Amino acid sequence: MTTKPSFSSRISGTMKKYAPQMIxxxxxxxxxxxxxxxxxxxxxxLLIRQVSFVAISAVGLMFVxxxxxxxxxxxxxxxxxxxxxxxxxxxxxxxxLIAIPLTLxxxxxxxxxxxxxxxxxKIHPLIITLGTASIYKGVGYIxxxxxxxxxxxxxxxxxxxxxxxxxxxPIIIMIIVALIGNFILVRTYFGRYTFAxxxxxxxxxxxxxxxxxxxVTLFAICGFISAITSVLLLSRVFAGQVSTGAGIEFDCLTAxxxxxxxxxxxxxTIFGLITGVLIIGVLNNAMQLASFPDFSxxxxxxxxxxxxxxxxxxxx
Numbered sequence: 293m294t295t296k297p298s299f300s301s302r303i304s305g306t307m308k309k310y311a312p313q314m315i316x317x318x319x320x321x322x323x324x325x326x327x328x329x330x331x332x333x334x335x336x337x338l339l340i341r342q343v344s345f346v347a348i349s350a351v352g353l354m355f356v357x358x359x360x361x362x363x364x365x366x367x368x369x370x371x372x373x374x375x376x377x378x379x380x381x382x383x384x385x386x387x388x389l390i391a392i393p394l395t396l397x398x399x400x401x402x403x404x405x406x407x408x409x410x411x412x413x414k415i416h417p418l419i420i421t422l423g424t425a426s427i428y429k430g431v432g433y434i435x436x437x438x439x440x441x442x443x444x445x446x447x448x449x450x451x452x453x454x455x456x457x458x459x460x461x462p463i464i465i466m467i468i469v470a471l472i473g474n475f476i477l478v479r480t481y482f483g484r485y486t487f488a489x490x491x492x493x494x495x496x497x498x499x500x501x502x503x504x505x506x507x508v509t510l511f512a513i514c515g516f517i518s519a520i521t522s523v524l525l526l527s528r529v530f531a532g533q534v535s536t537g538a539g540i541e542f543d544c545l546t547a548x549x550x551x552x553x554x555x556x557x558x559x560x561t562i563f564g565l566i567t568g569v570l571i572i573g574v575l576n577n578a579m580q581l582a583s584f585p586d587f588s589x590x591x592x593x594x595x596x597x598x599x600x601x602x603x604x605x606x607x608x
Contacts, residue, residue, distance in 0.1 A: 311603070312550055312551050312552060312564055312567040312568055312571065313567055315550070315571055316567055316570055316571050316574065319571065319574045319575065319578075320574060323574065323577075323578040323581075326578070326582075327578065327581050327582070329581060330577070330578065330581060335577070335581075337460070338577075339573050339574065339577045340460075340463055340573070341460045341462055341463055342573060342576070342577070343569050343570060343572065343573030343576075344460070344462040344463050344465070344466035344524075345462060345521050345524060345525055345528075345540070346540060346543045346544055346547060346569055346572065346573070347466045347469075347470065347547075347565075347566060347569040348462075348465065348466050348469050348517060348520055348521045348524070349366050349370075349517060349518055349521045349540055349541075349544050350543075350544040350547050350548055350565055350568075350569055351469050351470060351473040351517055351562070351565065352366070352513055352514035352515070352516070352517030352518055353366060353514060353541070353544045353545065353548055354473070354548055354553050354560055354562070354565050355473070355477075355486065355510045355513045355514060356417070356510050356511060356513075356514050357490075357548055357553050357554070357555070357557060357560065358477070358486050358487060358490045358553065358554075358557060358558065358559070358560045359486045359489050359490045359506060359507065359510045359557060360489055360490040360493055360556070360557030360558065361410065361417040361507065361510065361511070361557070362417050362418050362421065362545075362555075363403075363406060363417065363421045363511060363514050363541070364418060364421040364422050364425055364541050364545075365402070365406060365421040365422075365424045365425035365428055365541070366514065366518045366537075366540060366541040366544060367425070367429075367537045367538050367539050367540045367541045367542075368424070368425040368426070368427075368428035368429040368432070368537075368538075369399060369402045369403070369428055369515060369518045369519070369522070369537075370518055370519075370521055370522040370525065370536060370537025370538075370540060371428065371429050371432040371433075371534055371535075371536060371537050371538060372398075372402070372428045372429070372431055372432040373395050373398055373399050373402070373518070373519045373522040373523075374432075374522045374523075374525060374526040374532055374533070374536045374537065375432045375435055375436045375441070375532050375534065376395060376398060376435070377391055377392070377395040377522065377523065377526055377532070378441035378444070378526065378531075378532025379435065379441060379532070380394065380395075381443075381444050381445070381448070382441050382442070382443045382444065382532070383441075388445060388447065388448060392523055395519050395522065395523060396516055396519045396520065396523075398519065399515040399516050399517075399518050399519025399520075399522065400512050400515050400516040400519070401515070402424075402428060402515045402518075403511040403512040403513065403514050403515020403516065403518070404508055404511065404512045404515065405424065406420060406421055406424055406511040406514075406515070407507050407508030407509070407510065407511035407512060408508060409423075409424065410507055410511070411504050411507060411508065425541075429534075429538075432534055433534050436532065436533075436534050440531045440532065440533050441531065441532030441533075442530070442531045442532070444530060448526075448527050448530075449527060449530060450527070451523055451524055451527035452523075452524045452525065452526070452527030452528030452529070452530075453527060453528060453530075461524075462524050462528070465520065465524065469517065469520065470562050470565075470566060473562055474561075474562040474563075477561075477562070482509075485501045485506055486506065486510065487558055487559075488501060488558075489501060489503055489506055489507075489557070489558075490554075490556075490557025490558035490559070491557065491558030491559075492558075521537070521540070522536075522537060525537055542593070542597060543572055543593070545597070545600075546568070546572055546593070546596055546597045546600050547565065547568035547569040547571070547572045548560070548565055548568060549568070549597075549600035549601060549603065549604045550567070550568035550571050550572070550596075550600045550603065551563075551564035551565040551566070551567050551568025551569070551571075552564035552565075552568075553565060553568075554604060555601065555604050568600075572596070575592065575593075575596065576589070579592065
């Protein structure tokens, strides 16, 4: 005979389940009281546009994390792909409609390299992607030759600075990527295999899942999505720079952990991920409105990352 959970245990379970959303609501209310400019339409639109770049990349990272891995090379992939795209458009005069797809292919290849190295070397993805991050970033620095690459066609501004109606293009792309990601994870066999592999890789393998192929595919998805972010950021900044995208992987990781994506794999939702991204965005925006110095913002981000790891551990 089974007993029903007590009222207090149900409340505790609900609070754990919706903790990220409650944190987000608390922060929004708090900063609305502290700053009258926080809840203005223009600031909210600016906030969402700022987090859209992190959100898109975080979807790619989420696929890898649910599958039991991690990718710390996202920022370096963006550095390399945005430099290559800049050179293609400015130095080689490659048409935009060819240069962008080639950049997406390059991002996918970088992700595939990560996946293959994880399989062949049998080393934890954290170590592999730390190594490839250094390589990708170094190659980006070498081919950039210490210059800011400028001179793009004006139409390229549309992707990072344009609007469709009142909505900035990056926000629309963020929504599309999130919806597609959610559909794949929730409605397809590939999504089920991803959760199964993250929950217990050996059991998934014995059940017939080609775990090696899955790993490579997950890293390829992450690389492809990182390349999308690279295109949007380059269009936003409108200059090829080796600083573009640097460190974005830590915002993505923090957002994922805050949103309930497990560091150990097998758990996570797009809804939770977007909540985590918004928490990071609200904190960044509030610190900017309060004119926090950059080093103070770094301290806060570090504390939040550690808190997110602790929260992930507590949830287990």
